[in-house]
């Protein structure tokens with residue numbers, strides 16, 4: 445049997461465990477060296493959600509929790525492709541989405557930011573890539589919000605994502621930012637990524653997908669861990 | 680192509696990733712039942728806490744479990760149990776491809792820019808544990824951090840992010 449061996453994290457673009465400017469890493473980052481292990485069946489498999497029954501409006505956060513009207517804020521459409529490092533598209537893979545509303549407020553019960561909740565916006569959604577690895581969803585552009593990391597700390601506008609990919613080595617949780625955001629240069633979470641990786645987290649404005657009289661378009665591609673070109677032969 | 684960098688799951692993942700557990704009005708993708716304790720045989724319960732470098736229990740971690748043998752996946756946040764434990768109902772795996780029985784674990788939380796991988800092995804599998812290639816790749820004095828202890832209710836597996844008992848995390 446031959447099997448692909450997946451690449452490990454590329455620390456030229458991936459953040460370190462400990463990033464002291466992001467204060468809560470100090471007590472939560474593993475401090476001992478990680479133990480490098482050979483990938484086994486456990487790592488080379490993972491959950492498949494191809495038949496997960498997505499709700500009709502899971503991919504449309506502007507519609508999936510309407511109570512009495514449209515959510516407030518700027519409608520956007522986000523699209524892109526999920527690939528691996530080898531450039532191969534990843535079809536039928538699940539993307540989970542969550543974010544603040546236009547005012548920068550999360551529905552989460554512990555979010556104490558004094559900005560209004562929107563009764564018509566939950567801020568959670570999901571979509572699946574198509575047979576060519578492409579995805580698309582609609583939402584409201586999230587607002588910036590303050591946090592307690594340091595005096596006058598504000599998170600730049602961002603959308604949270606969770607992806608599964610081919611197996612558990614492919615697991616990715618990340619955040620997408622918006623072009624030209626002046627808060628990026630002050631954000632220790634964004635700056636926790638080495639300089640070479642930072643621009644990979646910033647979406648691009650995309651006029652070609654912008655829908656006239658309806659929604660601005662942004663493009664954001666995901667690249668999951670890839671594998672060596674040639675399978676290893678396992679006897 | 681370059682990998683998309685990881686970013687923290689943050690403190691507000693619950694309504695997106697574990698909505699039903701936290702009582703939000705959105706359907707959950709998965710929960711803490713990799714197996715149904717009442718309907719399926721050989722189901723065990725694995726519970727534990729996640730500790731930070733001060734020894735405080737972390738109430739906003741999200742734990743994912745992958746059981747490759749049974750192809751089951753589970754996810755649970757530590758924010759709803761009164762003691763901030765994670766609780767999973769799962770088949771107890773048997774040997775997988777020559778390895779000792781184990782579950783794969785992925786740990787996410789605010790304060791982690793990138794997730795951590797570990798494994799749960801079982802105390803009552805001494806013989807298979809002793810031969811397990813991955814356990815044997817771990818320094819002998821840290822192997823116990825990967826082994827769940829057995830009690831009347833099932834298994835207990837605590838995760839220590841730092842400190843003397845720091846859990847072994849893997850680069851996979």
Ligand SMILES: [Fe+2]
Pocket residue numbers: 544599602604689691
């Ligand atoms: Fe956020």
